[in-house]
Amino acid sequence: xxxxxxxxxxxxxxxxxxxxxxxxxxxxxxxxxxxxxxxxxxxxxxxxxxxxxxxxxxxxxxxxxxxxxxxxxxxxxxxxxxxxxxxxxxxxxxxxxxxxxxxxxxxxxxxxxxxxxxxxxxxxxxxxxxxxxxxxxxxxxxxxxxxxxxxxxxxxxxxxxxxxxxxxxxxxxxxxxxxxxxxxxxxxxxxxxxxxxxxxxxxxxxxxxxxxxxxxxxxxxxxxxxxxxxxxxx
Amino acid sequence: xxxxxxxxxxxxxxxxxxxxxxxxxxxxxxxxxxxxxxxxxxxxxxxxxxxxxxxxxxxxxxxxxxxxxxxxxxxxxxxxxxxxxxxxxxxxxxxxxxxxxxxxxxxxxxxxxxxxxxxxxxxxxxxxxxxxxxxxxxxxxxxxxxxxxxxxxxxxxxxxxxxxxxxxxxxxxxxxxxxxxxxxxxxxxxxxxxxxxxxxxxxxxxxxxxxxxxxxxxxxxxxxxxx
Numbered sequence: 001x002x003x004x005x006x007x008x009x010x011x012x013x014x015x016x017x018x019x020x021x022x023x024x025x026x027x028x029x030x031x032x033x034x035x036x037x038x039x040x041x042x043x044x045x046x047x048x049x050x051x052x053x054x055x056x057x058x059x060x061x062x063x064x065x066x067x068x069x070x071x072x073x074x075x076x077x078x079x080x081x082x083x084x085x086x087x088x089x090x091x092x093x094x095x096x097x098x099x100x101x102x103x104x105x106x107x108x109x110x111x112x113x114x115x116x117x118x119x120x121x122x123x124x125x126x127x128x129x130x131x132x133x134x135x136x137x138x139x140x141x142x143x144x145x146x147x148x149x150x151x152x153x154x155x156x157x158x159x160x161x162x163x164x165x166x167x168x169x170x171x172x173x174x175x176x177x178x179x180x181x182x183x184x185x186x187x188x189x190x191x192x193x194x195x196x197x198x199x200x201x202x203x204x205x206x207x208x209x210x211x212x213x214x215x216x217x218x219x220x221x222x223x224x225x226x227x228x229x230x231x232x233x234x
Numbered sequence: 235x236x237x238x239x240x241x242x243x244x245x246x247x248x249x250x251x252x253x254x255x256x257x258x259x260x261x262x263x264x265x266x267x268x269x270x271x272x273x274x275x276x277x278x279x280x281x282x283x284x285x286x287x288x289x290x291x292x293x294x295x296x297x298x299x300x301x302x303x304x305x306x307x308x309x310x311x312x313x314x315x316x317x318x319x320x321x322x323x324x325x326x327x328x329x330x331x332x333x334x335x336x337x338x339x340x341x342x343x344x345x346x347x348x349x350x351x352x353x354x355x356x357x358x359x360x361x362x363x364x365x366x367x368x369x370x371x372x373x374x375x376x377x378x379x380x381x382x383x384x385x386x387x388x389x390x391x392x393x394x395x396x397x398x399x400x401x402x403x404x405x406x407x408x409x410x411x412x413x414x415x416x417x418x419x420x421x422x423x424x425x426x427x428x429x430x431x432x433x434x435x436x437x438x439x440x441x442x443x444x445x446x447x448x449x450x451x452x453x454x455x456x457x458x459x460x461x
Contacts, residue, residue: 100304
């Protein structure tokens with residue numbers, strides 16, 4: 001008799017990458033055990049064993065197999081639980097487009113956003129904002145093309161591109177709050193503004209999307225720790 | 235019905251060569267368009283990849299796809315002969331993991347180690363060797379990363395099989411040696427010996443001359459003009 005499959009996610013509540021894995025599992029209605037890593041207190045044995053190469057979250061553990069890298073995990077989930085709603089588009093050109101934008105977010109857009117946290121001084125931070133806005137304008141355009149008038153990048157339901165981008169909304173809102181900026185706006189990104197509300201309210205998302213205030217507090221704490229670590233000790 | 239397949243690439247770019255290799259492995263006919271990526275990118279390239287303005291771009295029946303790993307997945311899904319990804323979802327996930335490791339960590343580390351100024355070299359080399367050690371482990375004694383045949387990870391690691399050795403010769407600094415990484419070293423041989431791979435690699439002497447010029451001319455850190 002086959003035991004019901006054992007699915008675990010190693011993660012952290014504040015990580016957008018972890019959110020991706022959890023949203024994907026929720027879309028497929030897969031029951032899983034969530035294990036919170038307290039990263040500031042040191043990484044768990046299980047994490048170090050499951051992701052020896054990067055020692056990072058998220059890790060999906062399916063049975064005894066660990067899968068690492070959030071987008072790799074999402075695709076794995078889509079392929080294994082194939083009877084659930086599809087996460088990747090069925091058309092191969094659309095799949096390529098979804099993957100392209102996910103790569104853009106991970107390699108260009110989000111790293112740019114992270115520099116705000118480490119930027120020294122108001123001017124340095126303000127200089128980054130237009131770059132982020134430019135990226136969002138590109139995504140607004142992409143949304144128009146991909147959604148074709150439907151509520152999500154994926155069409156009627158949340159798909160790969162929605163997950164890849166939507167996971168950053170918490171941090172986007174923190175950035176807006178802490179810099180007095182409006183990254184998503186009615187004049188430049190009206191469609192994305194509405195999409196963001198829909199995404200965050202979706203059943204697969206709402207329980208795993210962190211609250212902006214909690215994230216902002218956490219962000220302040222990390223920045224304080226980072227500055228302390230960067231200060232030379234005599 | 236004939237299909238229109240075009241590749242916008244650059245002769246020396248490992249990323250554009252990945253795309254060509256995948257197409258050749260699957261027996262797909264394509265038209266190749268050489269881009270002058272350093273001085274004069276064509277209006278078509280800028281039109282088909284407005285976000286990054288880089289090679290490679292695959293054009294299939296008028297629709298462009300950019301980013302080499304994205305293109306490889308597209309090629310795999312579109313032309314079914316000689317698969318480059320395993321069928322099993324876990325094995326597929328592992329292949330994608332290693333391809334990403336190559337692009338995110340390994341290639342940047344190797345590139346940096348190759349071109350580092352003297353004072354930064356030791357650390358850069360250490361990081362690069364860590365990556366090579368990890369890859370050696372991932373190969374796990376197999377003939378190819380893909381197992382018995384060339385797969386996605388092998389294609390993604392093309393830089394290591396061909397470009398790295400040439401850079402080593404140009405700079406005089408060795409990173410990948412048979413002593414330190416015996417399996418990986420053997421893999422480079424296996425990989426470039428495949429006839430289809432050999433046909434899709436840039437000529438060694440031309441690449442060597444290019445890198446030597448670069449060393450002679452450049453005092454600043456090199457920039458990647460293609461991905």
